[in-house]
Amino acid sequence: MAVRQGTVERHQMIRPENEAELSAAIAGANGPLRIIGGGTRTVGRAQGEVLSTAGLSGISLYEPGALTIVAGAGTPLAEIEAALAAENQRLPFEPPVMGALTGAAGESTIGGVVAANASGPRRIQAGACRDSLIGVRFVDGRGDIIKNGGRVMKNVTGYDLVKLLAGSHGSLGVISEVAFKVLPGVEAVTTVVLHGLDDQTAVAAMSAALCSPYEVSGAAHDPHHQKTMLRLEGFAESVAYRSDKLCETLARFGDAAVDDAVDWAVVRDADxxxxxxxxxxxxxxxxxxxxxxxxxxxxxxxxxxxxxxxxxxxxxxxxxxxxxxxxxxxxxxxxxGQGCGPVFHPEPAPVAALSKSVRAQFDPRGILNAGIMD
The missing domain is CATH 3.30.70 (Alpha-Beta Plaits)
Structure with a gap:
């Protein structure tokens, strides 16, 4: 019987329930493996038998006082965010949810977020996913279990594989567990909006806002509606003061006004x-x-x-x-879509050679998401 996961359909799907089973599955693989979590980030053209990390689910450690959370790669992103919200905390990098864009019916997982280094509008202020990632466990192409980083915030010594795995799209190893530093939630959010700007003027306005001292946490422009949006977050009194000052700073670009109805999830997910x-x-x-x-x-x-x-x-x-x-x-x-040419941007020859060498070290058989970069 065929098994469907998002937009993926295969007659066989490997679904390990723990790290040991994941290791055994990779070590015993006789051909390429296509790695998926919830099946929502199906970017690339990987080939092979489907290996799902959805069974590696659950929050194993959450210490609100230490601002850290540890979870299995298959844990739904929504579950992570709900646990954090209950303690008025959040992932700093505002991960996007991509299923609707790709037509997938699955549920975004935290491992998929890391594999794609998925980062939302707050990246300009808080950094990317990899900047909040403090530890990772994964299984390489040999079936070896590798741990790097830790479960607490500290300086990394040796090779920083945490950063290397983020954005590798499963081509270096299959992530089994991740650890993040988190941040407190915010009391108030508002958006300063400018209307009627062309693209060049909008980018100039966003640059002026980001260079201001008012701590803009989101800067986006929708040319279709000629709407330029600058987000501010924090304590209510601070947000009110900073939004007024930002409106004054941006007055040379047009009539800037506060709009509390802007939905940044639409920008985050490119809805x-x-x-x-x-x-x-x-x-x-x-x-x-x-x-x-x-x-x-x-x-x-x-x-x-x-x-x-x-x-x-x-x-x-x-x-x-x-x-x-x-x-x-x-x-x-x-x-x-089908596009024209490879899915990922072709790398310059020296970088491509280095990337190939790194992949060969972690996956000498070339079985993990083979062809994903084609």
Whole structure:
């Protein structure tokens, strides 16, 4: 009987219930393995028998006073966030939920978040997922169980595999457990909004806001609605004071006003692209180059996040986006659709050689998410 997980369907699915079973499954594999968590971050073209980490679930340690949490890779992201919210705490990097964009029916897991280094609008202030990750356990391509980092906040000595695993998309090892530092929640959130700005002016306004002393935790621009959004968080009195001052700072760009109704989850998850029929790309560039990318793409819907440094772009199916932005710099990843060329941005030859060498050390048989970078 076929087994379905999100958009994945296979006649056999390996679903270990603990780390020992995961190790045995990888060591005994006779061919490539396609690694999934909840099946919501199906970026890439990995081939092979499906190995799901969904059985490695559960919060094994949570110490609110120490601001740390440890959980199995298959633990649903929603479960992590609910446990933190109950103690008025949160993951600093605001992880996005990607299932709707890729058409997956699964549930995002914390291991998938780490494997993708998935980071939301607050990245500009709090850093990426890898910056909050303090420990990781994983199984390499030989079936060996490896631990790096720890369960408390401390300086890392030796090789920092914690950072290496984040964003490796399962190509170096299958994550079994992760440990994070967390932050307290906030009392108040508000957004300063500017309307009617073109892309270049919007990026200039976002840069001015981010360079101000008012601690902006989100900076996004929606060209479709010509809406530029700057988020402030913290104690209520502080947020009120900083939002007023930020409106004054941005007055040269237009009429800035406070809007408490802005839903940053829509920006975080790029919800405006749900159900789209074109190719969806995620483009990372210098913020000052964001408007150049938008002009090069031309028609199609876009969303600027991270002050203009992250661009979501929906273009007609098969459009050669990388050729269109060639010479600008940065890199583009295909999130949905067939696109034109590889899913991940081709690496320069020296970097590609280094990446290949690192993968060969962790996965000498080349069985973990084989072909994911093609």
């Amino acid at each position: 405006m692209f749900d159900g789209g029929t074109g190719d969806l790309w995620r483009i990372s560039v210098k913020p000052s180059d964001g408007p150049r990318v938008g002009a090069a793409i031309g028609a199609g819907r876009r969303l600027y996040d991270w002050g203009g440094g992250l661009i979501w772009a929906e273009v007609p199916a098969g459009f050669d986006l990388r050729e269109a932005i060639n010479g600008i710099g940065g890199h583009a990843t295909l999130v949905r």
